[in-house]
Amino acid sequence: MTGGTNAVLVLEDGRIFRGEAYGARGQGLGEAVFTTGMTGYQETLTDPSYHRQIVVQTAPQIGNTGWNDEDDESAKIQVAGYVVRDPSRTPSNWRSRRSLGDALVEQGVVGVAGIDTRALVRHLRERGAMRSGVFSGDALAPDDELVARVLGSPPMEGADLYGAVTTREPYVVPAAGEKRFTVAAIDVGIKSNTPRMMAARGIETHVLPAGSSIEQIEALGVDGVFLSNGPGDPATADGPVALTREVLERRIPLFGICFGNQILARALGRGTYKLRYGHRGINIPVVEHATGRVAITSQNHGFAVEGEAGERFDTPFGPAQITHTCPNDGCVEGLAALDVPAFSVQYHPEAAAGPHDAADLFDRFVDLMAAGGRSIETGVRS
16 A cells, blocks of 8 residues: 555644555645545545545545546645545546546645544544644654644634635636526635536536626626635635625525535624534435425535524525524524525535435526526525
């Protein structure tokens, strides 16, 4: 696997896990988080929402299907470091072009393998996601020095990260077949599969930088606005929040996911907070309160919206309601404005990788645009 090269994962509370170098050699600093997905490691690693995080895989065997040229969710691997128990020695899949370890080396991502990931995940569940570092090769040093490096790194609370992953220039993903709608997607960390899901529904998607103005959106003559997923603390997203308020004022149909759910919530006047260890995986249940339907969803978030199941609250744009929650912990998983055409969810309906239970949310967005924003079909009953 690695020829016995030493590597360590160091947590900010002083806990150290020792293993073998995997991927590139060097140093990676970020927030240690774990994901429970048994599959989809390529999509996870290239998801911009994981920017500046060290991802721990709970599944013991990783890399069996190698790395292909089709499943990336962005232009590069986004994680700050990678932690696995038992990496595949020989990948096997007809689409594989290289091993996962080779992909990590090519893109300079430092990893560690061979550690007890069960003990590590239990530690993070009890103590919470925390600052950490992966060290190997020339970056290795005495334990106290490595802990000091971790403690000198910035925390995730207050982290303004979406600007590091947004597109620098607008680009267009055309509709597949006949064009029915035009949507402006505000890129605060968008995944590649999201515009593809919209394209399949006849939507031409204009992916715009996070700093775009309402005038730029209006100039496109859009039928709707989409708020993407993304990394960091939503309390830092003042620009996207202000833009969202301008969209709501103009009653342009709006749909948000993940970070976009938090942006819409803050635009409506709700607060956000950091979860102890977050939701990251492809098997997380969500209850839609209007229908009682339970969807198994793909999620990746460390922050959440304040609120209770079914709660109605006042906003500058009229009443709104908490529409979805997670039965595991009561976390808010969706909300909708009742007087303006806007709704959002905390999870990933594009589900790359993951279940497809929530794919119909794109259809609801289509219905909202088809109605010209006159009504909201999100499962909410006023």
